[in-house]
Amino acid sequence: DIQMTQSPSSLSASVGDRVTITCRASQSIGTYLNWYQQKPGKAPDLLIYSASTLQSAVPSRFSGSGSGTDFTLTISSLQPEDYATYYCQQSYRSPLTFGGGTKVEIK
Amino acid sequence: QVQLQESGPGLVKPSETLSLTCTVSGGSISNYYWSWIRQSPGKGLEWIGYIYYSGSTDYNPSLKSRVTISVDTSKNQFSLKLSSVTAADTAVYYCANVGIGAGGTEWFDPWGQGTLVTV
Numbered sequence: 361d362i363q364m365t366q367s368p369s370s371l372s373a374s375v376g377d378r379v380t381i382t383c384r385a386s387q388s389i390g391t392y393l394n395w396y397q398q399k400p401g402k403a404p405d406l407l408i409y410s411a412s413t414l415q416s417a418v419p420s421r422f423s424g425s426g427s428g429t430d431f432t433l434t435i436s437s438l439q440p441e442d443y444a445t446y447y448c449q450q451s452y453r454s455p456l457t458f459g460g461g462t463k464v465e466i467k
Numbered sequence: 468q469v470q471l472q473e474s475g476p477g478l479v480k481p482s483e484t485l486s487l488t489c490t491v492s493g494g495s496i497s498n499y500y501w502s503w504i505r506q507s508p509g510k511g512l513e514w515i516g517y518i519y520y521s522g523s524t525d526y527n528p529s530l531k532s533r534v535t536i537s538v539d540t541s542k543n544q545f546s547l548k549l550s551s552v553t554a555a556d557t558a559v560y561y562c563a564n565v566g567i568g569a570g571g572t573e574w575f576d577p578w579g580q581g582t583l584v585t586v
Binding site: 390391392394396402403404405406409410413415447449451454455456457458459460461 | 511512513514525527528529561563566568569570571572573574575576577578579580581
């Protein structure tokens with residue numbers, strides 16, 4: 361299985377801060393990488409697919425980059441509604457696997 | 468806008484079979500892939516498997532011996548059966564549509580609200 365490792369596992373940030381979350385794959389996965397946002401008690405929502413393509417209706421302050429084994433999710437200016445847990449997911453090879461998540465908390 | 472809703476028992480006894488159904492509304496189940504994913508505190512998000520509307524499937528090898536996913540196009544539903552459950556199968560179970568992009572990349576969107584199953 362392809363292992364997905366996210367860092368950090370949690371972070372504290374203030375409204376307006378630039379936030380960067382990293383996801384590393386245990387082998388090269390091209391750009392077969394997606395990002396999700398999950399709020400407490402809710403299902404995950406797709407933010408970005410194919411490493412850098414913003415899902416419809418997702419605010420432009422979210423961006424994704426990377427290829428191969430290293431990927432980043434960036435929130436350019438953190439908003440109150442962005443406090444959540446973020447997951448990466450690879451679809452390069454079955455079984456599809458997720459990272460362990462990064463919890464973004466209020467500072 | 469497609470919406471998904473999971474249904475089924477919230478409590479299953481050890482060694483029995485967990486059975487859940489996902490009802491798709493706002494669109495046809497045909498011509499798409501559909502997936503089951505679970506989330507437990509101990510293991511995070513875990514992909515269980517997916518099914519194409521025609522019935523072809525792919526399962527996570529870690530669960531393959533115990534999992535069956537089926538589809539009923541006449542009811543716009545697909546289902547999950549997980550046999551011989553243990554406490555380790557306690558989780559929130561989600562159904563989701565599988566989006567497929569150029570080159571074959573796959574993502575999950577949208578998701579159902581999830582249903583907690585306790586063993």
